[in-house]
Amino acid sequence: MSGTGARRWLPYLLLLPGGLWLFVFFVVPMLTLASTSLQEGSLQSGYVLTWRIANYTEAVTAFREQFLRSFGYAGIATLLALVIGYPLAYVIAFRAGRWRNVLLLLVIAPFFTSFLIRTLAWKIILSDTGWVVGALKTVGVLPDNGRLLATSAAVVAGITYNFLPFMILPLYASLERIDPRYVEAAQDLYANAFTAFWRVTWPLSLPGVVAGTLLTFIPAAGDFVNVRFLGTPSQSMIGTVIDSRFLVVLDYPTAAALSFLLMLAILVLVVAYVRRAGTEELV
């Protein structure tokens, strides 16, 4: 019976490396973080676990504005990424022919350079002396003393750019799976091109829309890099605060509490969104 015994244990054995990894590098740090978020004290006297729930309420009161701004920026960036990404993914999936792979490669090409470099590049592109600002001033969109850098627009644009591939790829994957015969069937059943898209292609691509918006929104809400390079403290997002609480102010309990609050907020938003999108079987 050793054969069946080994067979019974095999799945657990296969789970072991991943499980261990997650335990050591996810579960343990999460517990540490949870404990930190309930501590009290100062860097000099050391932090002690006192189950101080007030860390959370104080964090919410103090950084309410940053929370709201984070979700606002992330929401706008996600929407922009959807508006930019959907037509692109559609063309790659249905019209690109032999150019499909080239276009897909171009979509992921930014990943060949680091996130930081790309954001720094945007800093140069949007700089006060850069050609974008110059051109916008020439056509009169920007006033003479106007600037792009250090504005909300720059931060949202940076976030949109950085997470666009996370929107396009799931959209492409789900559009590409749609059998063109569904569209033909819709046209055969008196739907013009727009109706065929709205009644057939769009609903069938919803799993991709949900996946893409989640993959964009979640990291965007916690982002702090774009604000640092493209914004100012007055655009600071919750990620910025957590970053500085941990690494600059060294106020670990507040930073930990903020981290948990961010996670919770994202979780609540995602659950509400997925329910509303009616695609619970897909996520």
Place this chain on the structure above:
Amino acid sequence: MNVAGDGIRVIDEPSPGDRLHLVDLTKRFGDVVAVDHLDLVVEPGSFVAFLGPSGCGKTTTLRMIGGLEQPTSGRVWLGDTDITDLKPYRRPVNTVFQNYALFPHLDIDANVAFGLRRTGVKGAELRRRVDEMLELVQLPGYGRRRVPELSGGQQQRVALARALVNHPKMLLLDEPLGALDLKLRRQMQIELKRIQTDVRITFVHVTHDQEEAMTMADTIAVMNSGRIEQLGGPVELYERPATEFVANFLGQSNLLKGTVTGTDGDRRTVSVGDRRIVVPADRVPAGGDGVLVGVRPEKITIEHAGGPDRGDGGAVAGGNVLEGTLVDVSFTGVSTQYLVALPWNAEVMVFAQNLQVDERLQPGAPVRLLWAPEHTFALCPGTAAAPRDDAAAPDPPVAVTPGRIADVVRDG
């Protein structure tokens, strides 16, 4: 509106204004000619099958009728309207797609109602027509189900309902039964024929299955390499194939090389090997003397050559006789198949019903093959099309128009 046998309303009386007319239709994909100067008239209310092997252009022709493919040249007329340049959603034609293409995100009701909603039907009228149609395809009460919950046969019926509910002038069926197993396919063939008889809409059916085409269609267009090889009713095509391709694609044929040697009243004599075979004159193509003489395997009677000789080397008592050696015998249940080698390097297949089996019919035995001249046909060897010298009019309801296929089928 009439009421059909089981209480389902007949959708529309066929009107002569709904005649489909394909004029010199051609479709090229790059260098490949998928449909080659095709002409065809389909009368309203008929059931036509495009039959042919894959790549013969049958599906492309159907898609051009539906508007899903644009012809390279030629026109598509529906009644007095040239619909060649109309978008698919502007054509009063609906399609049952291969593998059905039912919308997976909609339930059965919404699938069936899709076309009606687009044309502005709503409320009680929509409800009534959807229910009526689900009843016609024998799926009442299935409206709230989702597509994957249905079996292949049920999905097939939904696809049919989704198309027919719009009261199209023509229903296009693209290999609609291809995904079903044999038993279900047989059942659906009868079912489709019943529905067509009920609703009296023109059905244009694409298939590579000759049995399916023969069971359902009143007219079959046998297609090969983008052209119609022969057009006619199932019996006509089977009994009098005009080309080698048709003779072999519809059932099996024994084709023997021969030369037309003489005429005897309304009969022609063809010498095959050292024998003479009699063929009705109207079944012999005009033109060259070199022909292929054909006879279907089940029309031949096989007997042991040791019995009383009925032949004198030709046509005595009006029958055709050949002698040969039995090469192979295989029992298939319904019939027994005999393969007979003729003295001049030719073989003949015989299907015999298992009524009285002669024990002497074993491989190696000398045998005699007999069949009636009426069961014999002749065609020009190797040609795609052979004009016949009879002048009978083509079978209604499908007419052949002057043009390319006129010489494919006959010159009358």
